Amino acid sequence: MFFQKFQRFMYGRYGTDAFSFFLLGLGLVLTLLAGLFFRPLVLLADLLYLYAIFRLFSRNIPARQKELSAFLRVWGPVKGWFSFQKRRFSERKLYRYFKCPNCKQALRAPRGRGKIEVTCQKCHKVFITKT
Template sequence: MYGRYGNDLLNAVLVICGMALVLIGQIFGFIILLPVSYVFYIFAIFRMLSKNIPARQKELFAFLKLIAPVKSRLKIQKDIWQHRNTHKYFRCPECKQWLRAPKGRGKIQVKCQKCGNDFIKKV
């Protein structure tokens, strides 16, 4: 593997997508998904064995940029769940930035850190 790109998150996602396609194909009887899954596996192996490391890194960064909004949304949902007993999460009415405040304080005045908007919120 010396000089080869190796494994990364995109390869793992490609293999998992390929496995998911095989599973879906088996469950619902879509035989066409099996050769489609091979495309994912072959691309993952190609990326792993490639010596063109800058190109593979460019693909990885494009993929990370693509999934960044999804990761951000999942992190917010995780935070909301973890702090559901102590904090209330809400969005700024102007810029839609997520904000949080301790629960049980009644009506509070909130100032958004991002846009500076002042508003009243019941928490």
């Protein structure tokens, strides 16, 4: 009964997305920091919560989708950098990571092969490196 009423209430409303979860997560972090260091940060956290709630019930779906795509344009590279660092760390015993001296592209090679000749996948520069 309640669930059906809620479903009807939510019909045509935006709901949640990655940006909403990001706002809630950031709000939670700010709440914790406020408790530890600087009390007024709670107000900023509350604004983030209110914005997330506003987005949840909003009927202006195109505007919310625009916000999401703007968020993903910024968040995508940040998330990509973190997942690259995670992968690099988990493979640290198997692969050595280095950058192409020409275009700075991140490259990797199996460890323990000694001096090897590397061809960059991006700019095709050939160089020697130790693994």
